[in-house]
Amino acid sequence: MELWARVTTLLNLHRTQIGRTQIGLGLRITVAALVALVLAVALQVRLPLWAVLTAVIVTQMSVGRSLKATVDYLLGTVGGALYGGAIAVLVPHSSEVALLATLALAIAPLAVLAAINPRLSVAPITSIIVLLVPTITHTSPIESALDRILEVGLGALTGLAVSFLVLPSRAYTLARQSASRALDLMAAALGELLNGMTRGLDTNALHRLQDDIGPALVALNEVASEAEQEKSARLSSGPETGPLSRTLLRLRHDLVMIGRSAVAPLPEALQARVGAPLAALRTAAMDYLRESSRALSARQGPPPLGPFETTLCGYVNEIAALRRDGLTRNLPGDVTERFFALGFGLEQLHQNFKDLQRVVTEWSRAGKRPEVSGREGSR
Numbered sequence: 001m002e003l004w005a006r007v008t009t010l011l012n013l014h015r016t017q018i019g020r021t022q023i024g025l026g027l028r029i030t031v032a033a034l035v036a037l038v039l040a041v042a043l044q045v046r047l048p049l050w051a052v053l054t055a056v057i058v059t060q061m062s063v064g065r066s067l068k069a070t071v072d073y074l075l076g077t078v079g080g081a082l083y084g085g086a087i088a089v090l091v092p093h094s095s096e097v098a099l100l101a102t103l104a105l106a107i108a109p110l111a112v113l114a115a116i117n118p119r120l121s122v123a124p125i126t127s128i129i130v131l132l133v134p135t136i137t138h139t140s141p142i143e144s145a146l147d148r149i150l151e152v153g154l155g156a157l158t159g160l161a162v163s164f165l166v167l168p169s170r171a172y173t174l175a176r177q178s179a180s181r182a183l184d185l186m187a188a189a190l191g192e193l194l195n196g197m198t199r200g201l202d203t204n205a206l207h208r209l210q211d212d213i214g215p216a217l218v219a220l221n222e223v224a225s226e227a228e229q230e231k232s233a234r235l236s237s238g239p240e241t242g243p244l245s246r247t248l249l250r251l252r253h254d255l256v257m258i259g260r261s262a263v264a265p266l267p268e269a270l271q272a273r274v275g276a277p278l279a280a281l282r283t284a285a286m287d288y289l290r291e292s293s294r295a296l297s298a299r300q301g302p303p304p305l306g307p308f309e310t311t312l313c314g315y316v317n318e319i320a321a322l323r324r325d326g327l328t329r330n331l332p333g334d335v336t337e338r339f340f341a342l343g344f345g346l347e348q349l350h351q352n353f354k355d356l357q358r359v360v361t362e363w364s365r366a367g368k369r370p371e372v373s374g375r376e377g378s379r
Helices: 004-014 022-044 050-060 063-090 096-116 123-137 141-165 172-195 203-232 242-259 267-296 307-325 333-366
Strands: none
Touching: 022 050, 022 141, 022 172, 050 063, 050 141, 063 096, 063 141, 063 172, 063 203, 096 123, 096 242, 123 141, 172 203, 172 242, 172 267, 203 242, 203 333, 267 307, 267 333, 307 333
């Protein structure tokens, strides 16, 4: 009971990092290992260990990733077993020196292939096992190769089946979650950046936010690739993931552009005129990103773009009034450059908000009916 209380406390402390997806993965890995061991013992395979390890290895976060891991592992295993078995049969290795030379011959070509194609990374390991296990179990190289293929095949199919049947996690769901997190991070970063135009930047906070956006986009690209694999295998259906990934990447570029304009506050004379319109624009932009995040996660339609466009129009009108009044003529060159670069960055942000609206619309439709939308939704 005391141990369970400690585990519960630990989960509560880290509840923001540990979610249903992670707990589901832990459960699937556990079930896959247990089932693989039961099947290996029932089928009397020579080394159940390899079946259990393979089941754990191929059980991944999403069905698409599990499918890819299974195919890659089986491909590398079969290739490594056939090559290692052939080397063990054809090359004599009765002495220690001969065994070392044979081992090098069994590893080197496959290691080069694995370096060229990472999908074959398990091939050198399999070749080593096929060559050396007979010296321990006193079996023939052919039997060793066949046993290895059987053990890995059993574990791989078990892990894949468990990924399908036990709390299956689809890559499309993970893509929604990753995109939603990236949008929330972008909203917070954009707020800090626009604050910098009038109040100065909290550099440490901004760096933390910017540093978090990159990994979120990397995670999105990874699960997007897995979602496409699921769709190719007819395991799931949904919209094209490319437009979503590209739209969020362009939004990240907009933040970088705006960040270059917000390295220092504007002169007080300009702040007195643009402070209020810029604050309204900041609020509307952050709200749009956060509401888009919630809509994407909840499979709902996108939020209206009107409030942001209204505040952007007010900001643009105020900039035009500043120019008519001549307040921008005597500004230092670097301030003028940053001031108008901000306007360009906000216009690019507006265009990419339109793309985001189309993408969220497509993903909301995918949540209501199973067919795949073919609309690109981005440039």
